[in-house]
Amino acid sequence: MKNNVLFFWYSSCETSVEESLILINAIMVKHYIKVALRLIKRSFLFSTINMLGFVFGMTAAFLIYLWVINELTYDNCFPDADRISRVIEVSRETSGEIKESPESIRSLVRVFKEDFPQVEDATAIKYEDNLTLETDDEKRIIGKYVHVDSTFFHVFPFPIIEVTPNNYGIILIMLYYPRLWHENYLEMLLP
Numbered sequence: 001m002k003n004n005v006l007f008f009w010y011s012s013c014e015t016s017v018e019e020s021l022i023l024i025n026a027i028m029v030k031h032y033i034k035v036a037l038r039l040i041k042r043s044f045l046f047s048t049i050n051m052l053g054f055v056f057g058m059t060a061a062f063l064i065y066l067w068v069i070n071e072l073t074y075d076n077c078f079p080d081a082d083r084i085s086r087v088i089e090v091s092r093e094t095s096g097e098i099k100e101s102p103e104s105i106r107s108l109v110r111v112f113k114e115d116f117p118q119v120e121d122a123t124a125i126k127y128e129d130n131l132t133l134e135t136d137d138e139k140r141i142i143g144k145y146v147h148v149d150s151t152f153f154h155v156f157p158f159p160i161i162e163v164t165p166n167n168y169g170i171i172l173i174m175l176y177y178p179r180l181w182h183e184n185y186l187e188m189l190l191p
Contacts, residue, residue, distance in 0.1 A: 103127060123152040
């Protein structure tokens, strides 16, 4: 049977109560660290499993927190973010799998505007794969692009740098978005 040790602290008249409490707390923390290190040394495998479980649990909780914050604030960059809603198309594949898509058909825009008086404006977006933009001296930028209609800029107020029509009836619109564009890239593309 182990002997129980009691710690008594005598405070002399020269030290204040606050100083005594700080010293007692420092002694207690040192004691707790010693006990923790002894337990880790005595049962290393059990302690390692507990610490790894704690680390993985905290990491998962933090990643879930970041995901939730991203989902709740991804559109806060727009001035009227509380008035913008997104329509998700849900379709069933021939294999029976249910697929969700953020794209919307263009005729749905007209239906929303005509049948729902609370809809002030609507736009259709079709996502595409990579697009390569090249200059005459073979400098290039590869990025994703989307097809949008003319009301897109009424809903999403992106600042426009340049509008360039070409022979194919496509209008290339350079948007100013500081996180995506660098000054050197704009100098390469804009004459």
